[in-house]
Amino acid sequence: MSPSLVMVIFEVIAAASAGTAPTAFVLATGAILLTALSYAKMARHHPASGSAYVYARKQIGSPIGFLVGWSILLDYLFLPMVAWLVQSVYLNAQFPAVPVWAWMLINAGLTTLINIFGVVLSDRVNRVLTGLAVFLVLLFAAYCLVYLGHHQPTSYTAPVWNAHTSLDGVSTAAAVAAYSYLGFDAVTTLSEETLDAERTIPRAVVLVIAIGGVLFAVVAYLMQLVHAGGVFGDPQVAGYTMPIQVGGVFFADWTNLAGIVGGFASGLAVQLGSSRLLFVMGRDGVLPKRFFGALNARTGTPVRCLLVTGAMCVVGLGLSVETATSFINFGALLGFTVVNVCVIAYFVRNRRTRRVGVLGYVVLPALGACVTVYLLTRLSAVALAIGACWLVCGFVCLLWLTRGFRRPTPEFRPADTHADPNPATEPSAA
Template sequence: MNEFFRKILKREDPSVYQVKDAHLNRTLRVKDFLALGVGTIVSTSIFTLPGVVAAQHTGPAVALSFLLAAVVAALVSFAYAEMSSAMPFAGSAYSWINVVFGEVFGWVAGWALLAEYFIAVAFVASGFSANLRGLVSPLGVELPKALSNTLGTDGGVIDIVAAVVILLTACLLAYGMSAAARIENILVVIKVFAVLLFIVVGLTVIDLSNYVPFIPEHKVTETGDFGGWQGIYAGVSMIFLAYIGFDSIAANSAEAINPQKTMPRGILGSLAIAVILFVAVSLVLVGMFTYSAYADNSEPVGWALRQSGFGIVAAIVQAISVIGMFTALIGMMLAGSRLLYSFGRDGLLPSWLGKLNSKGLPNRALIILTIIAVIIGSMFPFAFLAQLISAGTLVAFMFVSIGIFGLRPREGKDIPMPAFKMPFYPVMPIITFISVVLVFWGLSVEAKLYTLIWFIIGLLLYICYGVRHSKKRNNEKSL
């Protein structure tokens, strides 16, 4: 038994990952990571969550929830920046925690992120579908309910649009990083233009009375806490998923040029841009119409513009936003496939997932990610997916924030000295960890329950398969 625990707690030698990931082509620059981060963060969420959260939890104070969530995300991003600068490995938190705390903890962090990527891809695809259908509905183009709604929702069987867009994105990524990065950069610029267009046009029809009272009186509704600081807190937990895109940057750090400088600039820069855009959109949206008008509305931005008489602008913004959602799918599917590749690389999942094709791409992992995301995205409701993304991500963020304590003593020794360090060590990592725990605690009971079930499945899989097939232990036996 002691030998068993010694093995699962054994920390990976960072030089092993440097060798294993050496065959991944380093082609990504700061501009590519900024585009990847902004494209992933400023995605479905900015066009959907402000209205949904305002109606369910915060009222006009939705901007405060976005700001508070941004503060927590910023704290985590500092830890991510240091980790990715010191250890630019594929798999992000999974590989880092494997190095600083040991394999079993790395598996738990990676398993949490795997839930994030599976569900996030499905979530973005679901938002893409809702916005595309909202865009074409004025033209009289409507799909049957069986093909436009998820299983069991209003007569739905499968969201066919969500399934198709995931497949199309996978086909693009299968061709390689360079082509995906070029398309990502172009689409991000176009998407930011759409966000700015909405803000400028929306400001012309703001009704200041819609902001009063800014923080409604607290009450408990069918959707949980509404109003007061309780509602704002509930909004933070739901909104946090909007900021998780910087993890997708870290997951691709093994393909970064000069990662010591590229990674911190990409992570911190993309988050700063995203925060400004999210707060501005949320303030404009609740100023255009009373927050209750956005209840059960999965495309509030387009709806608000159409109701305000800006049908052409709505069509332009929604058309660009729909196209721009490809950027989020690119980012999430890139990161998710790299994580699956990392599990296969280390033998914790079938080793064929860790195989690369002739172009040095983990397309086997991409195929598995695509299949699972299609099933989830086309069959599970949009609101259900939102909180589950946050749950898995927050667990991984807990590990990364506390992981700074395992990383810092080894920097300049067996781990290179990073170009960026988390400020105010050791106080900030502790504050970050507590903040993430508080956000996690604010999730719904269902989200926490499903997260618990996911981790039980993950631990059983690790004990039954990963422990026996781990390449780390197999390499030890061969010595």
């Protein structure tokens, strides 16, 4: 979730929504927030680093947990590669003398090295880069306000709803905008490295969506005032031409830097989360334990898992951005759906012994599941086919690990100590 993402995809959302991009972002924020609330509940009950993999294993069963973990591997393994690829395309556009493949190797190498040295260093670097990216986006917003002071907009309400707006168009645009939030669940993969994880992680998950949603909607509103409607001369470069319009070429080059800086921060964060999922699955014995389930004694990080995710950049060397992003959403959205189902399963299993509300544990997660299933249906046929094949391979691996379900699914028992430390003092949820 790069802060500058709204500037990159604004023209797509504006065109699909007939000039009501901020409304589409607000709708997308509300839709994804339903799933974020489900992640927050599960993170409080199971503060372990495996995220959806652990939640499904605990609430639905180990075999389902394995398949969920396997499916989100499709997302987590390739998402760093996609982040580096997008980053490299931007850098190549800014510095064409260096080819895309060289930028890929540089980006993957730098982020892997930073993550190997430990989560503290990763956190510090990420804070600086994200802060810089946010600053540049806010600077762009300030330039938009100055521009609007000299060029009166035709309407202040048209960006919210206008004569060309339709519910179908806004919902279609919101479905596209919702993909901007994919990756927020990586917060939960750091549960075992977070102080007071039962309180901190749930708050962080919700705040990530809420803060990102407000930023996206406000900036989209200002951009929609500067450029009314959803018709663009060249939609692919509107994210660059609009900064030129409000601040000149020199300023546009600096706002383009926001995308580059934000992209590097995103790659750093997503690799951090990906390596933690591989580590937990290795610790459980689902993946080769000696290789994936070990932490480096000096840095306390899963170095081998980081090297594996770093090596995935090689896969992206021959791919376009469109191809690379076409299949990673399958694993993410399937994981989102299952986490919503896990909350309902928690209600069914604990409704007689613990204080769990129907609204928070049944109605909202059911709505969240409907949203994520709808987003799944919006994926391309290629993405669905690749996702289905990946799941079939996972099922075959599960059959082999369990010897045809004659043996239990591998599981790391000591991790159970993280679950529900204070079952008698559950807060009521709504």
